[in-house]
Amino acid sequence: MLLSIDQKKIDEQLANAQLGYTVSSVSWSAPESDTVKMPELNVGTTIFTMPPALEESRNRLLMLRDKIVIKGKPPMTPEELEHLVDETRGR
Numbered sequence: 001m002l003l004s005i006d007q008k009k010i011d012e013q014l015a016n017a018q019l020g021y022t023v024s025s026v027s028w029s030a031p032e033s034d035t036v037k038m039p040e041l042n043v044g045t046t047i048f049t050m051p052p053a054l055e056e057s058r059n060r061l062l063m064l065r066d067k068i069v070i071k072g073k074p075p076m077t078p079e080e081l082e083h084l085v086d087e088t089r090g091r
Helices: 008-017 052-071 080-090
Strands: none
Touching: none
16 A cells, blocks of 8 residues: 655645644743752653453463362472473473
């Protein structure tokens, strides 16, 4: 797809448009005084939320873990799990 800007069309639309308001920029500085100056504050925040699919996977794993614990079988050690995965994959 090719997008191009047609300056003639822009000028035509602006000529026919009714201006509702005017926008302008203004720069000003507060006058210096001998009053107490407030310290500068930097405020920031970070929010982390888990994606729904990740939350569902986490809940499923916790549910499976609880089933294993309820059956009375001790959970496998990381080495036992790695060995089982290797056997399953034919390594």
